[in-house]
Amino acid sequence: MVVNRAPSHQTQRGAVSLRVILLLFTGALLLLVLAVGFVSSFGYFRSYVSEQLAEHAQDGATAVGLSLSNAIDGRDPVASASLIDAVFDSGHYQSVRYLDLNGEEIAGRVLPMSEMPTPGWFQSLADLDLTPGQAEVVQGWSRLGTVEVVSNPQRAYQDLWRITLGLVIGTLVIGGLGLLVLFLLLTRALRPLRALEQHAKALSQRNFRNRVTAQSTRELNQVTSAMNQMTDDLGRLFDGQGKLIAHLRRVNNEDPITGLSSQRAFDQRLKTEVESEERSAPGVLVLLQLAGFSEYNQTFGRNEANRLLSSMAKSIGAFVAAHAGSFAGRRNGAEFSIYIPGVLPADAKIWCGELLRQLDGLYADLATPMDVAVHAGVAPTGVERGIREMLASADEALRAAQERGDTGCVLSGPDSEGHHNLETWRAIISQAIREQSLVLWMQPMISEGQAEPVYYQVFSRLDGPEVALKASAFVPLAERFGLIADIDRQVVGKVLTHLAREPGRGLAISLGGASVASEAFRDNLLSMLSDAGEERVNLWVGISEHTIHHHRTEAGILVKALVRLGVPVLVDRFGVGGVPFSYLRNLPVQALRIDNTFVHDIDTHDDNRFYVESVLSIAHSRGVKVFATGVETAAEYSVLTELGIDGAMGYHLGRPFVADN
Structure with missing residues (x-):
């Protein structure tokens, strides 16, 4: 199975560039002209040399014939031979022959052709026409015979050879200079095309910062200007769409005063965390309230009250940021709610006490001289x-704390509900890492109309003392202990081994925030993927939106390195990070995976449906796929497929199963 990925710009193998085509065509035309000129010039010189040889032979024949007719008795063979020897020894003739009326040779000399200094192949190519010169020998009114003279072609071949070498060298020099000038002219004229190609590639990767500045012909300059304008328009459109989505998320999910989640958004996410079978894991809910807030509001006014709430929200936000997977919201008035996953009640009570002391100090400073x-x-x-x-239980505990009067928190139920303390959990997780006893589970990502899953999401589970613990239970603790990188490294190794055994199956993993932030882990991960060979393209790497927001530089370095290796990257838990959508402009990710908070009950939640629809529209316009998690009902899946989701995962579509380790 080939893993589907978002389309991206790729070099077309076998395609010839415009510059090469123009260079080949124009260069071939130039060489053809030079070749025709060379052949014409060679033919002209060859004909000229042949004519000169024929005239020279005729002159020699006439001179010898006159001598035998007048100066020497042509009937005397000895005298005739002496004359012919004297003429032949001058070296200007290849043959001099004196023939009688019957064609019999009376006297003659011939120069062997093997003594020619020029190459034999050139002689065969030139093949000069050696037309013999003829003259009659007469005595009075009687014809004695005929003289035939053939000029020596040695010098003619030498001259023609030198002329030919000059023509060849001249043709090569002119052709070479012509091609060089042509190459430089085409390179200069077509320089914007290369820049436009890189510009188009940048656009396909959602990079709107590039501009084409090269200038060339009028037509190319107009295309360049249009491309730059389109880039600016797309950039503004993308920013506008991103701001729209961020605004919609704030309006629907954030409290306008504190910036924390609204009561409805918090309860929706809490319901997903607590009641969803896929996400259910141990955790605690904290309900927190400022005593005497109504009096504070009446005393100092609404603006100061809002400033107080905002200050409290910043401290609560810092607390949430320090505990992986936690989230907070404002319920009403001065009441806040916090959910901390993967934590023991006893530990949560300690952390809650520390947070209360911090908030109490801040509240007391602003409310002086009131008792708060x-x-x-x-x-x-x-x-x-x-x-x-859970809400009823937490509210009951809150009322009990209020009855005590002073600042403090109350834990509903016995404090011993946590079976293990932090040190015990640290030992359990460390032992699992040391013994490599993590168990891999898989769950399919289903795409409508596709026979095979897009990929299988890989989860890790830990064999605890009593039951197998889901990642959502022990990963927050591993993050807190600084052990998440070791867990991720072990999971990556096992996944790559699985890919080597089943190369056709696509797999997906999710990295912890601390892992992404660690340079050592990033280097180790890239090294493992490089050694894995081509099978790495079947591995999807997920990075949470929260991690991208808090480790923007480190996440960017990792994403770009993974893309260079051909490894697809997806943004995990998209939507709950509360960060601007614009970060996707500079990150070449292939997919978004919408958090199940927006999927849970989407068939009855119009705001979430509109949000998912907006994300799909923008992501698809950028060539980015959109997946969904936490689909647990047929109604939820029906809405997602209607909206055009690229893939969905959940208990309704396929339950997790143990991978073959």
Whole structure:
């Protein structure tokens, strides 16, 4: 199976560039003209030399004939032979023969052709016409015979050879200079085309910063100007669409005063985390409230009250950022909610106390001279415990904390609900890494109308003392302990081994934020992928949107390096990072994977449906695929396919299964 990926600009193998075509055509025409000129010149000189040889032979024959007729008795063979020897020894003739009326030779001399100094192939090529010169020998009124003279072609061949060499050298020099000048002219004239090609490639990779500045002919300059204008327009359009999506997300999911999640958005995500079978994992819910906020609002006014809420939200946001996978929201008034996944209730109570002391100090400074307090209730997740039960339990604990008066938090239920402390968890995870006992599970990413899955998402699970723990349970702890890079490295190694055994299957992994931020891990990952060979193109690497936001430079370096290796990259948990959409302009990712928060109950949630539809429109216009996770009902999948999703994953489409390790 070939993994589907977003179309990207690729060099067309076998295609010839315009410059090469023009160079070949014009160069061939130039060489043809020079060849015709050479052949014509050679033929002219050859004819000229042949005529000169014929005239020279005729002159020699006439002179010898007159001598035998008048000065010497042509009937005397000895005298005739002496005259012919004297003429022949001058070296100007190849043969001199005196024939009687019957054609019999009376006297004569002939020069062998083997003594010619020019190459034999050239003689065969030139093949000079050696027309003999003839003259009659008479005595009075009687004819004695005929003299035949053939000129020596040696000098003629030498002259023609020198002329030919001159023609060849001249043709090569003129042709070479002509081709060089032609190459330089075409290179200069077509320089913008190369720049336009690179510009088009940059556009296909959603890079709108490039501009073509090379100038050439009027037509190419107009095309260049149009391309630059289109780039500016696309950049503005992309920014506008990105800002629109960010605005829609803020309007639908963020509290306008604090910037935290709205109550509806928080409850929606909490429901996904707690009730979804795919995402369910241990965690705690914290409800937090500022005591005396109504009095503060009446005393200092609405603007100061809003400033207080904003300051509290910044501290809560810093707390959430320090705990991987956590998220927070404002419910109403001065009440906030925080969810921390993969944490023990006892540890959560300690962290909650630290946060309350920080908030209490900030609140007290702003509310002086009022007496203030901050209260919180903590409720853990549990089997068959939904969002309603958790909220009710946390609210009950909050009321208990408020009854105590002073700042503090109350944990609903016994403090011993956590079976292991942090050190025990650190030992369990470290042992799993050391013994390489992580188990790989897979879940298919299904595409409508495609027989085979787009890829299989790989999850890691840890064999705990009692039950196998999902990644959503132990990964936050591994992040906190600084062990996530070791887990990711082990998962990558096992996945590459699996790809080598089944090269036709596409697999996908998700990297932790600390792994992406680690230069050592990035170098190790790229080295492992380079050694994996061509099978690496079947591995999708997921990086969460939250990681891209907080480690923009490191994520950019890794994404570009992976793309150079041919490894497709997708943005994981898209939509919950709360970051601007514009980062996709400079990151050549192949896909987005929308978080299940926006998928859960999408068939009844119009805002989420509109958000997903908007993301699909923008992503597809940029050549980026969009996948969805957490599809657990037929109604959810029906809406996603109607919107044009490229792939979906969830318990409704295929349950996770153990990979062959």
